[in-house]
Amino acid sequence: MFKKLLEWSKDAYIDLPWRRDRTVYKTLVSEIMLQQTTVGTVQNHFERFLKIYPDVHALSKTSEEEICVAWKGLGYYRRARNLRKAAIDIVENYDGKIPGNYEDLITITGVGEYTANAILSIGQNKNALAIDANIERVVSRIYGIQGKKGPKLQKLLKKKFEEGEFREINKCGGREINEALMDLGRIYCQARSANCLGCPVKKKCIAGNAKDPLEYPEIPVKKIAKTYELELLRIIVNENNSILGYKKSDDEWLAGQVECPTFILKSEDKNLMQYPHLDKKLSYKKLKKYKTAITKYKITNYILELSTQEFKDRFSGKFRKYKLTDKLNISTATTKALAKLS
Structure with missing residues (x-):
């Protein structure tokens, strides 16, 4: 044949x-x-x-x-x-x-x-x-x-x-x-x-x-997946060619990558646990922003640029400094935030 x-x-x-x-x-x-x-x-x-x-x-x-x-x-x-x-x-x-x-x-x-x-x-x-x-x-x-x-x-x-x-x-x-x-x-x-x-x-x-x-073949009817709007705050602390961040764990999106401090500002999905919710009021609508998407989430990312001291005064969390080199496995979202600021 x-x-x-x-x-x-x-x-x-x-x-x-x-x-x-x-x-x-x-x-x-x-x-x-x-x-x-x-x-x-x-x-x-x-x-x-x-x-x-x-x-x-x-x-x-x-x-x-x-x-x-x-x-x-x-x-x-x-x-x-x-x-x-x-x-x-x-x-x-x-x-x-x-x-x-x-x-x-x-x-x-x-x-x-x-x-x-x-x-x-x-x-x-x-x-x-x-x-x-x-x-x-x-x-x-x-x-x-x-x-x-x-x-x-x-x-x-x-x-x-x-x-x-x-x-x-x-x-x-x-x-x-x-x-x-x-x-x-x-x-x-x-x-x-x-x-x-x-x-x-x-x-x-x-x-x-x-x-x-x-x-041929028969294609199963796919259920239309529900999508959720999500607003995140990306905080960039970039000093002396180092960035503040944390390494994503195995049960998180983009496991193993380094991401800047990120907080949920607003989420249609109340069960989302990928990031902590921001526990303080912040006027963020005039901040620089960019769009991303992952799985069922359409994300608007707002960028807040701070010095090391400003971050310590206003936020907490387990973050450390990472040297910005070609060998750093930095998340795409963080790369986009850095590019947007530059």
Whole structure:
């Protein structure tokens, strides 16, 4: 079935930095980066990150703060910390060699089912199907399986595909078919549009020959998430190239990052516990401000600039001075506040 797809893929091959001079380590790094982040964003950061951490040994020796600084711009910093833990696992338990079987891979911190299959198929060219959103959609349409997107559908697609198509493509391995399906999903078989006329597998695609290919797979109706307006006070104490702040704990937003003293001025969500409420009256509406957002909160940030003594006289809390260097893992909100003042 996929002979034409593989032929098309050779001509339409998308050149990406993690596809050049392949190593299994590059696959591990790129797949963790690509979780919840667009290809374009990862392209802008991948090679820079690899210069800092060229192999699993270098990655295992870094600190949490250092890897989060190197991760800046990619967001979702928990992935960076998990990638570091994965490197430590691989060095300590597998002599620095990324395993070549699913059972071992799935035990490594930060490596879930998809990433394990991606390492096997894309990184090691073994017969496995790494079902991301593109492949889930494409394979569902090819076979005309109209189940709801999610784990049950993915399990069904994986079983059907591996029982049938991998028998036909043993000669080329899993890498070509996985990347061909991913590229097909990006170019022709998109979530909101399907260019079936140009598709190389149209003749045997059940959804492509149906009335509306966009009906495959069934997309669960999402409940409209409630959003909350939130007003925060960001206090900047910046003296002698040092900033007053605190390190976010594991149960807080942006764990591990350094943030300036922050207080809740006004919140529609009365249960929000991420910051302390300001316990004194403050005329803040004329302060400089900027907008941010995180999870379900739309945030207006007001900036109050104080000297060290002024802060001590008016506020309390467990804060310390941090030297402003390139290695400081400072939160984006704090960076924006500093930029706004300058």
